[in-house]
Amino acid sequence: MPENVANRVIRIITKTQKFADGRVTESSTFKELGIDSLDGLNILFAIEEEFGLNVPDDAAMEFKSVPEVVAGVERLLADKQV
Amino acid sequence: MRRVAVTGAGAVSALGVDLASFWSALKAGRPGIGPIRAVDCSTFKFSHGAEVPGFDPLRYFDEKTAGQLDRSVQFAGAAAAEAIADSGIVLVPDRTAVITGCALGGKPTEDDTYRQLYAENRTRFDPMSIPKVMTNASASRVSMHHGITGPCYTVSTACASAAHAIGQAFWMVRSGLVDAAVAGGTEAPVTLGMLRAWEAMRVVAPDTCRPFSRDRRGLILGEGAAFLVLEDLEAAMARGARVHAEICGFGMSSDAGHLTAPSADGAARAMTAALRDSGLDTAQVGYVNAHGTGTSANDATETRAIRAVFAVPPLVSSTKSMHGHALGASPALEAVATVLALRDGVLPPTANFTEPDPACDLDVIPNQARQVQVEAALSNSFAFGGLNAVLAFRRYP
Numbered sequence: 127m128p129e130n131v132a133n134r135v136i137r138i139i140t141k142t143q144k145f146a147d148g149r150v151t152e153s154s155t156f157k158e159l160g161i162d163s164l165d166g167l168n169i170l171f172a173i174e175e176e177f178g179l180n181v182p183d184d185a186a187m188e189f190k191s192v193p194e195v196v197a198g199v200e201r202l203l204a205d206k207q208v
Numbered sequence: 209m210r211r212v213a214v215t216g217a218g219a220v221s222a223l224g225v226d227l228a229s230f231w232s233a234l235k236a237g238r239p240g241i242g243p244i245r246a247v248d249c250s251t252f253k254f255s256h257g258a259e260v261p262g263f264d265p266l267r268y269f270d271e272k273t274a275g276q277l278d279r280s281v282q283f284a285g286a287a288a289a290e291a292i293a294d295s296g297i298v299l300v301p302d303r304t305a306v307i308t309g310c311a312l313g314g315k316p317t318e319d320d321t322y323r324q325l326y327a328e329n330r331t332r333f334d335p336m337s338i339p340k341v342m343t344n345a346s347a348s349r350v351s352m353h354h355g356i357t358g359p360c361y362t363v364s365t366a367c368a369s370a371a372h373a374i375g376q377a378f379w380m381v382r383s384g385l386v387d388a389a390v391a392g393g394t395e396a397p398v399t400l401g402m403l404r405a406w407e408a409m410r411v412v413a414p415d416t417c418r419p420f421s422r423d424r425r426g427l428i429l430g431e432g433a434a435f436l437v438l439e440d441l442e443a444a445m446a447r448g449a450r451v452h453a454e455i456c457g458f459g460m461s462s463d464a465g466h467l468t469a470p471s472a473d474g475a476a477r478a479m480t481a482a483l484r485d486s487g488l489d490t491a492q493v494g495y496v497n498a499h500g501t502g503t504s505a506n507d508a509t510e511t512r513a514i515r516a517v518f519a520v521p522p523l524v525s526s527t528k529s530m531h532g533h534a535l536g537a538s539p540a541l542e543a544v545a546t547v548l549a550l551r552d553g554v555l556p557p558t559a560n561f562t563e564p565d566p567a568c569d570l571d572v573i574p575n576q577a578r579q580v581q582v583e584a585a586l587s588n589s590f591a592f593g594g595l596n597a598v599l600a601f602r603r604y605p
Contacts, residue, residue, distance in 0.1 A: 144272045164276075167335035174332060 216295025216437030258532025278314030309369030369536030392435030430532020457486025463594030494582025500526020
């Protein structure tokens with residue numbers, strides 16, 4: 127079964143932030159993970175690479191938690207398929 | 209005005225990743241010059257450089273932090289931390305300055321990013337590219353890591369950068385603007401683009417750096433960082449600090465002449481200004497750590513300048529023969545060498561020396577260190593663009 131979007135997002139955040147496995151969950155917020163604006167850029171960069179997306183700046187501004195990133199990525203992926 | 213003590217030193221260089229390896233190699237006359245590893249130089253006119261051996265960023269930074277810092281900034285972080293630890297100082301954040309010198313900024317990051325842009329046609333780049341390549345990244349790193357909140361900036365005057373930085377830091381402490389300063393320089397120029405640019409100038413030696421030798425053929429590019437901790441001498445005494453030496457003078461001048469050709473007059477005026485600032489008499493100066501790049505023009509011109517300032521020339525050596533020319537960081541490496549020479553009564557030699565040049569008729573301490581306790585010493589730095597900076601140090605006590 128292919129890895130779902132949430133798991134891919136969790137994997138990317140864990141990897142870019144050098145977190146231990148299990149620290150990032152499906153409901154984590156960037157604030158509770160201690161992710162600042164520069165960290166956010168690195169995550170955005172890796173998300174774009176992973177999913178082959180170009181995330182618009184206004185969408186990127188909304189990425190403040192794992193559920194927000196997952197929702198945003200799913201929306202952009204759906205738009206891409208249309 | 210206050211007197212200013214040098215109480216800490218740190219160095220990352222081709223001679224090793226710490227101060228002890230730097231100084232032991234200099235005393236032994238052992239160069240850190242060898243075939244360049246970071247770039248394939250098989251199609252170059254030269255093949256040798258002075259690269260830092262075995263620098264592991266993860267020894268100094270966690271993985272995430274290391275990824276946010278250019279190699280030049282990693283060097284600075286390591287050397288500044290060593291200098292602060294060496295001094296044993298408890299820094300008062302808003303009474304301390306950080307002044308760094310750097311000629312080029314984050315070249316390794318820049319070179320790699322341009323390769324992705326022009327060769328790989330990539331459209332997405334590391335979001336940290338800008339804060340990694342900015343020339344002041346080293347000053348900011350030292351400030352942030354050590355919590356130093358006073359004056360903090362970077363001076364960029366090519367190969368005199370760190371001398372201007374240390375000189376200004378010295379003046380700040382002497383005047384009472386701050387009580388202590390962490391000052392030095394860093395550079396990481398061993399990239400494909402930089403090496404090609406230096407090759408085009410036809411000033412890099414094909415094999416090694418032989419300052420003041422008749423058969424010298426140019427400079428050898430180096431990399432690294434060095435830092436000093438400067439503090440009010442009385443405060444240093446009060447806390448029982450070990451004082452390596454006293455920094456007592458700083459002089460600057462501009463040739464206002466040629467962009468690259470050196471001027472004996474400009475160099476002499478900077479030395480004279482440093483002597484005047486220090487209150488030293490020429491007879492008290494027993495050693496000059498020369499700019500001594502190993503180019504035909506510099507070494508002969510610097511000899512004329514030294515002879516113009518000193519009726520009886522002091523002993524002179526170029527430690528670039530061992531740590532290479534680390535551009536903006538060179539003056540900091542050489543300031544550290546000069547301070548330790550005063551402290552230990554050992555003058556590092558000019559290595560790789562083969563035969564005297566009548567145009568460089570000085571005692572350049574060929575190949576073997578000299579056990580001489582001199583009273584005071586100068587450290588010369590002369591930059592492309594005609595910008596000269598000279599630091600004066602005195603033995604303490």
